[in-house]
Structure formats: C-alpha cells, structure tokens
Amino acid sequence: MQRRNLDAYLGLIVSTWTLSVILIYAKYGLTQTSLYSNDQDVHLGILNQYLPQEGIIFRLEEIISRRYLVTLPVYYLSKIGLNGILLFKFQQLVYLILIYRFGRRFLERNSVRVQWWHLVFFCGPIIIFMSTLALRDLAIGFFTLLLVLEPNPATKLCGFVGTLLLRPHLAVALLVGYLVSRIYGYIRPKFYFVAIFFFTIAIYWFGTISYFLGSSIQTGTPIRNPINVFTQYKFTRMAANMLGIQFLTLDESVVDASTLTLLLSRIIFIDTWLIPALFLVFLVQQSKHFTHLRVQIYFAFIFFYGLTSQTPWNSSRQNIPFLISMGLLAVVGIESRRQTTTLDFVS
DSSP: HHHHHHHHHHHHHHHHHOOOOOOOOHHGGGGGGGGSHHHHHHHIIIIIIHHHHHOOOOHHHHHTTHHHHHHHHHHHTTTTTTHHHHHHHHHHHHHHHHHHHHHHHHHHTTTTOOOGGGGGTTHHHHHHHHSSOOHHHHHHHHHHHHHHOOOOOOOHHHHHHHHHHOHHEEEEEHHHHHHHHHHHHTTTGGGGGHHHEEEEEHHHHHHHHHHHHHHHHHOOOOOOSSSSOOOOOOOOOOOEEEEEEGGGOOOOOOSSSSSHHHHHHHHHHHHHHHHHHHHHHHHHHHHHTOOOOOOOOHHHHHHHHHHHHSOOOOOOGHHHHHHHHHHHHHHHHHHHHHHHHHHHHHH
C-alpha cells in the first residue's frame, strides 16, 4: 500500500509537470524562455546557433561552457523534429524522477520507511517547479546527490564528473566540504561548536579568495582582493541565503518580483526554507550518525556562498543541489529522533 501511494505521488508529479508545461506555453508562447531565468535563452542559443554553426568541439572549456551534458542529448533528439525547449524540460523531468528514485533508495538503505511527506524534502515544490523550465539545475542536483550520498566509488566518480561539467565551482565546493569533514574526524566533541564557528569564517573567506583565483585561471587576469568580506551585509546575506530568503538582501537590478510576492511564494515553496532550517538543527545537535555528511554539505555551502558573495547574483535555484542532500539527511535525522523517542518511551 505504501509503495502504491508513493508511486501515485510520482504520477501526480508527472501530471503536474505536463499541465504546467502546457499552461506556461499557453501564457508565454515563444517568450517562455524568458520566464524566471535567462539561462533558458542561453540553452536555446547553444542549441540553435552555436552547435549548428560551430559544431561540437571536445575541449574541456567547450564541454563546460556549452553544457554538453544537457545540451547534446537535446541537440541530437531535435534533429528528428522534436521541439528543443520541450526536450530540455522533459530532460529535467527525467532528472526529477531519478532524484526521486535515488532519494528513496538512500532512505531505504538507512532503514527509513519512506512516507509521502518525506518527499517534500527532496522532491518538493521548488524541485517540481524547476522541472518545468529549460534549465540544468535538476541535472546538477542529481549528480550532486550521487557524489554526496551514494556509497559506491564509481557512482561517486560519476557524480563528481557530472557536477564538474555542469557547475565546476560547485564540484570544488563539495570537494572542500569533504576535506573539512575529514578534518572533523580528529576534533573532540567538546570543541565541535567552536570548530564550526571558526571553520565557517575561514571557509567563507577561502571561498571569496577562490572566486578571484578561479577567474584569474579562467581569463588570465590578475588576482584581485575580495570585496567587503567581513561586513554585516555579507553575513546577513549568508544567513538569508541559507534560509532561502536571499531576495531580501538583493536590490531591484537582481530581483524582478516584489518582496511581498517573493515572501508569499515561500508559502508554496516551503522546501526552500524548511529544509535548511531543519538541516541546521540536526547539524548543531551533533548526532553520531551522518555527522560527517552534514559537515561536508554545510561547509560546501559556506564555500559556495563565499564564491557567490563576490557577485550580485544569487537565487534559490543555485541552492537546489544542497537542498536535495540537506533534505534527505533531515529526513534521516527526523526518523532517527522519532525512533529514539519511541524506544525511550517503551523503556
């Protein structure tokens, strides 16, 4: 019965996706690529201009910048007459289903009897919404899930390569988070909170420097010093970013919708703030199980924020890879706490 209910949820996701894609096209028509993010126009340009004119060039720089991992499958399928934008959206739906399957597998592997409300934490409203757009975020989220939560080394390598090819600085952030989590294995429990504080400052600072280091490697320009690193605004933006309300710290040149509209949208996209809030609760509780994974994701996020803090651009969709892994670990934390409470009550 439980499995049928979960599969019914997946059927509901597919039905919602189909209806949403139809409504988006009915309302916006050919301008639908301007909805939410201009990255959809970027993908359309790669599909209709760059690839037909320049051809496929297998250099690492081209593979990354032209997002071959998501654009080439669409390019080849479009050759038989299928609509490119619809193919991009369908591709994101496929990655959503893969996230659903692998997320369930992770929970079941950790003795969690999956229930429908668990799905809000890794296949919730923001994930479903992103599947209706011609972006790459769910592909990145899936490969990040493989890298962080799958136990098989070959699968982890696949996740790392996929993440690297679609968002290189995220792959670097996850690597930094992993190294920090290894260091945490040598820290005594009584120093756990102190270490979190000082590592947060250090990793954030390292991220700001890495932004200009990466820019120098990519473009050959001289390395610049980070701008306004230790200011109240930057740390406020960090906290807002973690809780999915970063739009409160950005100006009108970055955010199109009104603040009221965005705040009301958080009622629908509850996962954007509920997941990180619960994740932080379990992080500071220092539970014995999965502490290293929570530490890895947290400091990967802090490093990633350090990078983005040197730009005016930041949105919830950039956090999706973190939200999926945070959400799954939050579910494990919730169920572990419930089992512990039940055992204590019985005893």
